[in-house]
Amino acid sequence: MSEQRGPDIRPGRLTVEDYAAHFADHVPPLTHPQAVLEASRCLYCFDAPCVTACPTRIDVPSFIKRIAEDNLRGAAAAILEANPLGGFCARDCPTEVLCEAICVRNVQQGRPVAIGRLQRFAVDRLMASADNRIFERAPASGRRVAAIGAGPAGLACAHALARAGHEVTLYDAKPKAGGLNEYGVAAYKTAGGYAQREVEWLLSLGGISLQCGWTLASPEQFENLRRGYDAVFLGLGLAETHELGVPGERLAGVEDAVEFISTLRQSADPGTVPVGRRVLVIGGGMTAIDAAVQSKLLGAESVDIVYRRGPHQMRASPREQDLARTRGVRILHWLAPVEVIGDGGGVCAVRFARQRLAAGRLEPAGEECTLEADMVLKAIGQRLGNPLLKQCGLALRNGRIAVDEAGRTNVSGVWAGGDCIAEGQDLTVDAVAHGLRAARDIDLRLRSARARAEE
Amino acid sequence: MARLDIEFCGIRSPNPFWLASAPPTDKAYNVERAFEAGWGGVVWKTLAEAGPPLVNVNGPRYGALLAVDRTLIGFNNIELITDRDLEVNLKEIAAVKRHWADRAVIVSIMVPCQEESWKTILPRVEDTGCDGIELNFGCPHGMNERGMGSAVGQVPEYIRMVTAWCKQYTRLPVIVKLTPNITDIRFPARAAKEGGADAVSLINTINSIMGVDPDTLTMSPAVGGQGTHGGYCGPAVKPIALNMVAEIARDPQTAGLPISGIGGIGSWRDALEFIALGAASVQVCTAAMVFGFKIVQEMVSGLDAYLDDKGFSSLAELRGRALPSVTDWSFLDLNRVSKAVIDQDKCIQCGRCYIACEDTAHQAITSMRNGRRHFEVKEEECVGCNLCVNVCPVTGCITLRDLAPGEIDRRTGRAVSAERLHWTAHPNNPLRKGA
Numbered sequence: 001m002s003e004q005r006g007p008d009i010r011p012g013r014l015t016v017e018d019y020a021a022h023f024a025d026h027v028p029p030l031t032h033p034q035a036v037l038e039a040s041r042c043l044y045c046f047d048a049p050c051v052t053a054c055p056t057r058i059d060v061p062s063f064i065k066r067i068a069e070d071n072l073r074g075a076a077a078a079i080l081e082a083n084p085l086g087g088f089c090a091r092d093c094p095t096e097v098l099c100e101a102i103c104v105r106n107v108q109q110g111r112p113v114a115i116g117r118l119q120r121f122a123v124d125r126l127m128a129s130a131d132n133r134i135f136e137r138a139p140a141s142g143r144r145v146a147a148i149g150a151g152p153a154g155l156a157c158a159h160a161l162a163r164a165g166h167e168v169t170l171y172d173a174k175p176k177a178g179g180l181n182e183y184g185v186a187a188y189k190t191a192g193g194y195a196q197r198e199v200e201w202l203l204s205l206g207g208i209s210l211q212c213g214w215t216l217a218s219p220e221q222f223e224n225l226r227r228g229y230d231a232v233f234l235g236l237g238l239a240e241t242h243e244l245g246v247p248g249e250r251l252a253g254v255e256d257a258v259e260f261i262s263t264l265r266q267s268a269d270p271g272t273v274p275v276g277r278r279v280l281v282i283g284g285g286m287t288a289i290d291a292a293v294q295s296k297l298l299g300a301e302s303v304d305i306v307y308r309r310g311p312h313q314m315r316a317s318p319r320e321q322d323l324a325r326t327r328g329v330r331i332l333h334w335l336a337p338v339e340v341i342g343d344g345g346g347v348c349a350v351r352f353a354r355q356r357l358a359a360g361r362l363e364p365a366g367e368e369c370t371l372e373a374d375m376v377l378k379a380i381g382q383r384l385g386n387p388l389l390k391q392c393g394l395a396l397r398n399g400r401i402a403v404d405e406a407g408r409t410n411v412s413g414v415w416a417g418g419d420c421i422a423e424g425q426d427l428t429v430d431a432v433a434h435g436l437r438a439a440r441d442i443d444l445r446l447r448s449a450r451a452r453a454e455e
Numbered sequence: 456m457a458r459l460d461i462e463f464c465g466i467r468s469p470n471p472f473w474l475a476s477a478p479p480t481d482k483a484y485n486v487e488r489a490f491e492a493g494w495g496g497v498v499w500k501t502l503a504e505a506g507p508p509l510v511n512v513n514g515p516r517y518g519a520l521l522a523v524d525r526t527l528i529g530f531n532n533i534e535l536i537t538d539r540d541l542e543v544n545l546k547e548i549a550a551v552k553r554h555w556a557d558r559a560v561i562v563s564i565m566v567p568c569q570e571e572s573w574k575t576i577l578p579r580v581e582d583t584g585c586d587g588i589e590l591n592f593g594c595p596h597g598m599n600e601r602g603m604g605s606a607v608g609q610v611p612e613y614i615r616m617v618t619a620w621c622k623q624y625t626r627l628p629v630i631v632k633l634t635p636n637i638t639d640i641r642f643p644a645r646a647a648k649e650g651g652a653d654a655v656s657l658i659n660t661i662n663s664i665m666g667v668d669p670d671t672l673t674m675s676p677a678v679g680g681q682g683t684h685g686g687y688c689g690p691a692v693k694p695i696a697l698n699m700v701a702e703i704a705r706d707p708q709t710a711g712l713p714i715s716g717i718g719g720i721g722s723w724r725d726a727l728e729f730i731a732l733g734a735a736s737v738q739v740c741t742a743a744m745v746f747g748f749k750i751v752q753e754m755v756s757g758l759d760a761y762l763d764d765k766g767f768s769s770l771a772e773l774r775g776r777a778l779p780s781v782t783d784w785s786f787l788d789l790n791r792v793s794k795a796v797i798d799q800d801k802c803i804q805c806g807r808c809y810i811a812c813e814d815t816a817h818q819a820i821t822s823m824r825n826g827r828r829h830f831e832v833k834e835e836e837c838v839g840c841n842l843c844v845n846v847c848p849v850t851g852c853i854t855l856r857d858l859a860p861g862e863i864d865r866r867t868g869r870a871v872s873a874e875r876l877h878w879t880a881h882p883n884n885p886l887r888k889g890a
Binding site: 039068107 | 807809810822
């Protein structure tokens with residue numbers, strides 16, 4: 001056997017059957033009898049806490065009661081009325097810290113109603129039905145809105161505005177709509193191409209024209225949009241990944257976790273995606289978990305998540321951390337990278353400095369360790385990083401677009417939502433809520449402008 | 456160990472659990488299995504007079520009301536009385552009774568309302584060596600259209616007449632099975648007693664349609680696209696049966712008449728309730744049809760443990776013990792005051808008590824305190840109606856507290872009186888005694 005040069009990064013570590021099993025739904029859909037039984041556990045609470053915990057305020061007791069009563073179309077309608085991306089959110093939401101965290105059955109039975117899985121059941125059944133349209137558009141308003149970014153915020157905003165009778169052009173830089181739903185979320189959370197099926201369903205409403213491969217490149221272009229449309233919604237993603245800022249970061253085998261996930265999501269066959277034999281994922285959020293778990297599922301021999309703070313500071317929810325551990329990922333805390341070490345061909349290890357908290361701030365504890373690696377995935381967060389926004393006159397806060405409580409930016413006629421705004425939580429459901437909030441305000445504005453024009 | 460054996464109008468049985476006259480007691484095969492499982496007695500599925508056997512539908516004979524988890528709540532049937540040959544049934548009854556001498560074997564009978572018909576069949580039944588007969592005046596479907604079953608049970612004069620014939624033509628104890636499809640159960644019970652009945656059994660099934668198929672818009676169960684009302688039974692009918700048993704047990708004209716309680720009995724607790732309200736034996740059908748004959752073992756075990764736990768040495772001591780607690784509305788004590796109490800440690804914050812009270816009762820529960828979700832009874836509004844207790848999903852979380860005499864009712868501002876006050880003597884009653 002010949003000596004291999006450079007780090008061991010290659011595709012095809014597993015059999016076809018293994019790949020198929022690893023990238024199927026990691027939470028299997030409920031069967032009809034399971035859904036009905038689970039639905040019967042819902043107490044139909046007064047002013048239900050689960051509803052208040054949902055950023056989009058889905059009427060959970062209503063949709064669950066409808067499942068129990070075998071009115072699945074009505075159940076889906078209740079969900080999608082509040083959140084047109086309810087199908088994706090049902091797969092992706094950290095329900096254990098949202099609706100299910102506050103379910104009163106936790107107190108009584110130690111187990112919440114499986115709201116997320118029930119929501120998925122209802123929406124899946126609608127999507128699979130012969131006629132899955134439930135919304136109709138209001139009479140045409142003659143108004144036109146541009147939405148920049150076809151991620152969850154832009155899609156939700158466009159859908160709501162199209163329902164209200166406006167014409168929406170949805171622009172996106174990528175070849176496909178969906179944003180992180182399509183490019184950023186772990187494959188096993190949205191098996192079966194769900195993100196695109198949802199986009200198709202959203203667009204089937206009518207009134208939304210999608211223009212992919214379109215990039216906002218100049219302030220003039222922005223001004224043209226403002227002039228050409230009655231309103232503009234900015235639902236941009238975070239374009240740049242934070243850098244480690246340590247020597248060796250450019251070595252072969254050091255990649256952005258976001259890029260890694262995107263490559264995997266866009267590959268028709270996970271067997272073609274290269275993965276290291278020993279993978280280090282640096283970071284502590286959902287992206288770190290998604291990258292680590294999928295590295296393991298691709299056949300990496302060892303995968304470690306290395307985070308500079310403790311378990312309680314990790315942005316990944318406890319359930320996500322458990323998921324990683326049960327998939328064989330090791331999570332190491334209080335280690336910050338100091339140097340990525342190469343052996344000429346690429347990365348071979350990372351040297352870390354142990355950290356400790358001193359008066360609330362991280363500082364080196366004076367101890368170091370080195371972990372061998374064939375691949376290093378950086379997942380230490382993203383930033384908006386688009387200097388153009390400032391040039392367009394948009395006020396920023398904490399590096400993201402500043403908006404008011406209705407989603408308005410400081411520029412007249414321009415709204416924003418999703419990860420690009422200051423209050424963004426990086427959750428799909430938050431982005432949807434932002435998009436819908438802006439749509440409501442845009443619709444109000446356009447209606448009152450029309451009323452004034454008719455006076 | 457307490458004694459579960461009973462004597463019911465001269466019929467002895469090692470325990471009070473009898474299988475009711477129904478499909479489970481159709482033939483020797485079933486009854487043998489039932490006795491092996493431990494049933495104290497059976498009422499053999501109703502015999503008809505000699506002649507060509509009856510014909511049943513060969514399609515859905517049963518329908519069910521199910522909970523979401525498919526727990527059976529109610530059950531109905533349109534099966535007729537026996538569709539077997541009389542001679543075969545009589546031969547089997549005799550053989551079974553010989554084999555199981557310690558068990559009660561009662562034979563249910565339904566023949567036309569003519570003296571000759573009863574006079575003919577009774578000696579044949581008596582010859583089997585059975586312990587008693589039950590007159591099926593209850594079956595509400597099919598046979599009633601032919602002038603039998605509930606068609607007899609709905610006319611007290613017929614009950615009296617046929618019962619008297621039976622007492623004339625057999626020495627066996629006569630149990631009259633009553634239909635609940637009447638307005639006042641006391642009248643048929645009185646008629647049975649006047650006719651000389653040794654006991655009554657009730658309730659038979661209630662006229663019922665189980666539902667409508669939303670796709671075909673046909674009633675269910677349906678045979679070839681049409682259905683007919685069936686007889687309703689199972690857990691859902693128990694409260695109706697308990698009331699009727701108590702009505703007969705506390706009616707001065709029928710007090711002391713042995714009662715075999717029937718209707719939704721599926722556990723020892725159900726049986727205990729019937730017995731405490733005056734029944735001396737209980738009959739079971741639906742529970743056996745759902746779970747099989749073995750279910751009697753759980754009933755025997757539970758009732759036995761209960762009697763021991765409460766210090767009863769026999770079932771007879773338990774019989775009728777709850778009857779003094781049943782009265783007419785007119786004699787309820789209008790001076791008693793109860794208030795709901797929510798145990799905050801047990802409350803899971805679902806708010807069902809609040810919305811039930813707010814929307815449909817007395818607006819006597821808070822939903823917020825200091826801006827936080829909090830459910831608490833407003834005693835100044837609470838009338839003690841018990842609605843919140845019933846809708847609360849947590850056992851023991853909401854209870855009713857009886858105010859002590861002298862305590863101020865915050866709703867009325869008046870002190871609770873130690874005196875009893877009935878409507879018959881209430882100052883607001885224009886017809887009160889002494890008014």
